[in-house]
Amino acid sequence: MVSADTAKGTLLGLACGDALGRPVEFRSPNQITKQHGTLTDMVGHGTHGKTAGTVTDDTDLALCNARSLAEQAAFDGQDIADRFAAWYDDGPFDVGLMTADAISEYQSGTSWRDAGREVWQRRAEGSNAGNGSIMRCAPHAIAFADAPETLERVSKQSSAITHYDPRCQYGCVLLNHTIAGYLNGFDDPLSDAIEQIEGDAPDELVETIRLVPDLVGEKQLENTGYVVHTLQTSLYDALTTDTAEDAIITSVNRGGDTDTLGAVTGAIAGARFGADELPERWLDTLEYKDDLELLAQALATTDVDATV
Numbered sequence: 001m002v003s004a005d006t007a008k009g010t011l012l013g014l015a016c017g018d019a020l021g022r023p024v025e026f027r028s029p030n031q032i033t034k035q036h037g038t039l040t041d042m043v044g045h046g047t048h049g050k051t052a053g054t055v056t057d058d059t060d061l062a063l064c065n066a067r068s069l070a071e072q073a074a075f076d077g078q079d080i081a082d083r084f085a086a087w088y089d090d091g092p093f094d095v096g097l098m099t100a101d102a103i104s105e106y107q108s109g110t111s112w113r114d115a116g117r118e119v120w121q122r123r124a125e126g127s128n129a130g131n132g133s134i135m136r137c138a139p140h141a142i143a144f145a146d147a148p149e150t151l152e153r154v155s156k157q158s159s160a161i162t163h164y165d166p167r168c169q170y171g172c173v174l175l176n177h178t179i180a181g182y183l184n185g186f187d188d189p190l191s192d193a194i195e196q197i198e199g200d201a202p203d204e205l206v207e208t209i210r211l212v213p214d215l216v217g218e219k220q221l222e223n224t225g226y227v228v229h230t231l232q233t234s235l236y237d238a239l240t241t242d243t244a245e246d247a248i249i250t251s252v253n254r255g256g257d258t259d260t261l262g263a264v265t266g267a268i269a270g271a272r273f274g275a276d277e278l279p280e281r282w283l284d285t286l287e288y289k290d291d292l293e294l295l296a297q298a299l300a301t302t303d304v305d306a307t308v
């Protein structure tokens with residue numbers, strides 16, 4: 001059973017990175033520097049014009065996953081898809097294209113098992129492997145930290161609801177195994193995670209992540225919405241900094257897809273360092289802070305069915 005502090009760190013870190021990155025989403029590093037210097041505090045306005053501490057679809061959809069796991073005490077793809085659809089019907093201010101298309105496909109009557117695949121098959125290479133499932137998958141790492149085979153299965157199934165591409169499915173597996181490794185106190189979670197997926201996962205994903213942290217340089221890291229880029233950059237930042245705060249700030253100030261870079265980095269760094277290492281000034285401002293803490297506690301201490 002994982003500790004409540006690292007479980008809370010995972011979900012709170014995800015949300016902190018999301019909220020810090022939201023107002024500068026789509027900005028270049030130079031634009032961020034010109035306006036903020038180094039962005040270290042949650043600010044209002046900016047992209048999407050929301051108040052400080054407001055989260056985006058990254059946290060919203062992670063909350064859908066977490067609430068489903070806590071309430072169903074199991075992975076339930078139908079329930080998760082229903083929650084995604086209800087969230088979408090509420091008119092979120094930020095939603096990825098593949099996520100929107102897959103939810104619409106599901107609402108048209110396609111099974112939750114097939115909706116993501118249908119959308120993926122219609123998409124051209126270059127627009128079919130975004131980071132929209134890795135940003136939300138961390139709750140599964142908490143719930144199934146002690147059941148690696150189940151964690152792999154549900155990570156792929158959950159991704160495929162909206163992001164069917166194997167790079168996305170195995171990206172979630174890789175990320176969740178890494179987070180679970182930190183939750184379990186392993187010495188080298190990333191290497192363990194790579195070992196668990198190599199031979200099955202796409203070579204591009206495995207070989208790109210294998211470069212982290214020592215064989216890739218700062219100038220090679222990308223800030224795009226491509227799942228492989230996001231994973232490499234977020235893992236690098238989470239593994240090469242000395243605090244969760246520094247990891248999240250580094251990722252967000254890279255510009256580009258800042259909310260998701262921040263969210264993925266924050267989930268990893270939160271699992272690595274724990275909730276106690278996240279800045280109080282962020283937590284005091286963060287939307288859904290109490291919900292995230294309660295859900296992390298529930299997932300860390302509840303016996304979630306690992307036979308699904």
